Amino acid sequence: MSQISDSMNSPPPHFIPDLRQGLTDLYDGISKWSKSQCVDPAPDSIATKERASFSRPDFLVSASAIVTLLLESSGEHVSAFVKTITEPVEPIACWTCVRSMLETSSLAAWLHDPTIDARTRVGRAFSLRFEGMEQQEKFAALLGQSELDAVRNSTARLVADADSLGYPIFVNPKNQRTALGQRQPNATTIIATVLDEEKKYRLLSAVAHGHFWAISQLSFRTVPNTSTQVNPGAVKVQAFEKAPSIMGIGFLGSAAFKALARPFWNHSHYFGWDSLRLEELFESVADKVSLSIPLRFWRS
Numbered sequence: 237m238s239q240i241s242d243s244m245n246s247p248p249p250h251f252i253p254d255l256r257q258g259l260t261d262l263y264d265g266i267s268k269w270s271k272s273q274c275v276d277p278a279p280d281s282i283a284t285k286e287r288a289s290f291s292r293p294d295f296l297v298s299a300s301a302i303v304t305l306l307l308e309s310s311g312e313h314v315s316a317f318v319k320t321i322t323e324p325v326e327p328i329a330c331w332t333c334v335r336s337m338l339e340t341s342s343l344a345a346w347l348h349d350p351t352i353d354a355r356t357r358v359g360r361a362f363s364l365r366f367e368g369m370e371q372q373e374k375f376a377a378l379l380g381q382s383e384l385d386a387v388r389n390s391t392a393r394l395v396a397d398a399d400s401l402g403y404p405i406f407v408n409p410k411n412q413r414t415a416l417g418q419r420q421p422n423a424t425t426i427i428a429t430v431l432d433e434e435k436k437y438r439l440l441s442a443v444a445h446g447h448f449w450a451i452s453q454l455s456f457r458t459v460p461n462t463s464t465q466v467n468p469g470a471v472k473v474q475a476f477e478k479a480p481s482i483m484g485i486g487f488l489g490s491a492a493f494k495a496l497a498r499p500f501w502n503h504s505h506y507f508g509w510d511s512l513r514l515e516e517l518f519e520s521v522a523d524k525v526s527l528s529i530p531l532r533f534w535r536s
Contacts, residue, residue, distance in 0.1 A: 258524040
């Protein structure tokens with residue numbers, strides 16, 4: 237049987253329909269699982285213990301609120317990805333859609349990593365929020381002074397909160413703040429660390445950034461017997477047409493599966509939710525789409 241993997245060969249004709257159904261089942265199953273759990277973390281969970289022991293539990297709650305939004309974003313993007321590989325297939329948009337998933341999902345998994353302590357978690361949240369406010373400030377500067385002042389005041393309050401808890405404030409040689417809590421890793425680093433998907437992310441980014449080599453090879457094919465010459469100069473040209481690649485879609489499918497599953501896996505362990513039921517869902521869908529064993533991270 238064909239496997240969703242980097243070395244996928246000769247997938248069967250029903251592969252794409254199976255992938256669409258599998259990812260839909262995964263999305264729906266996770267939604268039902270989430271609704272069946274309590275909104276708050278379980279009494280004996282890592283999250284509850286952290287909130288009871290950390291001096292400012294509100295910052296841990298804020299980190300979880302960020303994760304909730306990121307999880308919603310990942311869910312919508314997997315739904316959108318399924319639509320892009322449904323006839324008429326969108327052979328370019330499917331690549332950029334999964335790229336967005338990798339970014340949001342890795343951040344969610346990074347914030348709710350069950351292996352770190354509360355102080356590290358809050359430090360990560362400070363760094364992510366500060367980076368976001370820097371981008372918000374650039375946008376506000378285009379809107380007007382009042383909007384810019386409002387963002388700067390919010391940033392100042394965030395910096396004061398971090399400073400009161402003893403988190404470092406990083407500055408450059410011009411004494412301008414560059415990071416808060418910790419130096420924020422870039423998206424590529426977080427994706428490589430949390431999802432082990434750096435290779436795929438770089439390829440997806442090449443499509444998103446409009447690099448010709450990536451778009452032409454991943455989303456187009458040459459039209460046979462169309463070589464002709466264009467004058468002046470007698471330049472030979474070859475006609476191209478948009479065409480989805482089954483192997484490419486399989487490549488994307490494995491990334492989409494992990495991007496949706498990994499953050500919810502971390503979330504379930506951090507909140508003390510029913511991880512066994514989630515594991516059963518993952519296994520069921522992984523079997524349906526023939527996900528290769530090395531990609532079943534929940535077994536490790």
